Amino acid sequence: MESYEFRQKQSLPYPAKVQHAAQRAQEFYDTVENCHVSVGGLDSITLLLFLRSIGIDVPAISVSQLEDKSIQQIHDGIGVIKLKPIKSKAKVISEFGFPVISKQVASKIALLQNPTEKNKTVRNAIITGDCGKQGGYRKGTRMRLPQKWLNLFGGPENEKYDTDYQTAPFLVSNKCCYYLKEKPCNDWAREHKSSPFLGLMASEGGQREMALVKHGCNYYGKTVTRSAPFAIFNRQDLLQLALELEVPVPRIYGEIVRDSDGTLRTTRAQRTGCSMCGFGIHLEKRPHRFDRLREDNPKEWHYWMYDVGWGGSWITSVLRGKMRLKHDFL
Known part of the structure; x- marks a missing residue:
């Protein structure tokens, strides 16, 4: 898909975006032999209930134990199939390094x-x-x-x-997602010969944006076949749809509220992920995701900070000082 074409679709009014999402989802459902929904936080929970609302009732899978307790409770209520990670979170960090930046x-x-x-x-x-x-x-x-x-x-x-480059006293890795989420879900999909619906939005930026702009909502590749019906959505579109569908909002997000200027937001977390994930945390304002974990689950927070090492003086000093953060890390 051409970039300008994708950008034009992103500028469509909300009702047209919802209609577009329904059309792309139905097209994918009619094209592939089997499909499922890969579920995590609010975005993909909304996607699952949206698909059901338009008559697409397919299995939902998730490595739920990686999510916040309140998200796990929602998964239980909407019938998500629970998968197990290939390695434990602590073992991945110990073997390969911390997920930061x-x-x-x-x-x-x-x-x-x-x-x-x-x-x-x-x-x-x-x-x-x-x-x-x-x-x-x-x-x-x-x-x-x-x-x-x-x-x-x-x-x-x-x-x-011949530089003054330093060696940080801890290892860094991006392998968490592979062992904890990607491989378990890919193995399940391969076993069931099924292709996923994903709750991805290009407005989230990064590698997701590049892939979605390039391949569009539905992609049928040699090794990857997937559908992202919400690809052209922005955060406001997603939250509006969640309200209309009366999606159960996990406690970690708080509530969906509308500010005086009409903007929708969640009162607590805006996005979530694994409780031990440090990707992007150095850019978050307080209270950030680790603060919320400390409030909601003090025992788990203490385990990650002190038993696994997130809060050790060596990593904390590096992330606070040498990264020149806008906000304190811990």
């Missing part, structure tokens, strides 16, 4: 922290932006990490590049 940045940092001959060219591109022969000798590419992250995590390359 973003998936994309974490994957690059992990390569710098685990240098091999095979990833030599990629590591060079991450540090210099020079993609070498394999990348057509392009220079100054987006492969290069921003300087603030290189200053903190470029340690293994110190001598080669």
Whole structure:
């Protein structure tokens, strides 16, 4: 799909977006042999109930134990099939590292922290932006990490590049999602020969936006087939639909309210994820997701902060000080 075409659809009025979502969902349902809904937080819960409201009643799956307790309760009430992660959350962090900053940045940092001959060219591109022969000798590419992250995590390359890059005293990884969510859901889908409906929206930005703009709501690829009926939605569209469908809102989100200017918002969390996930937390205002975890489940908060190590002085000082955060981390 052309970018301008997708942007035009994003500017449609709300009723037209809902109609578009229904059409794309029905098209996908009629095209693939089997399908299911991958459910997590409010967005995908809304998607599941939306699909049911238009007559598409398919299985819903989730690795529910990764979600907040209040989300798990909603999953129980709407009949979500519960899957188990491949590894425990603590084991993934122990083996591979902490999920911080973003998936994309974490994957690059992990390569710098685990240098091999095979990833030599990629590591060079991450540090210099020079993609070498394999990348057509392009220079100054987006492969290069921003300087603030290189200053903190470029340690293994110190001598080669004669820089003041430091080595943060903890490992970073983007592998949590793979072992905890992606592989269990993909294995279930492969076993049942089923393709997923996903509650993704391009307005969330990042890699999701790029993929949705490129492939559109429905994608039928060689290795990936999926539907994202809400791709052209923004947050206001999603919350409005949730109100209309009377979607049960998990406590972690609070309530959906309308401000004096007509803007909809949730009174607590705006987005959720795994309780131990640090992706993007350095940009959140207080109270952030770890604060809410401390309020809602003090025992779990203490486990992640002190038993697993999120709150250790070594990682806290790095995230507070050397990342130059707008807000305190812990």
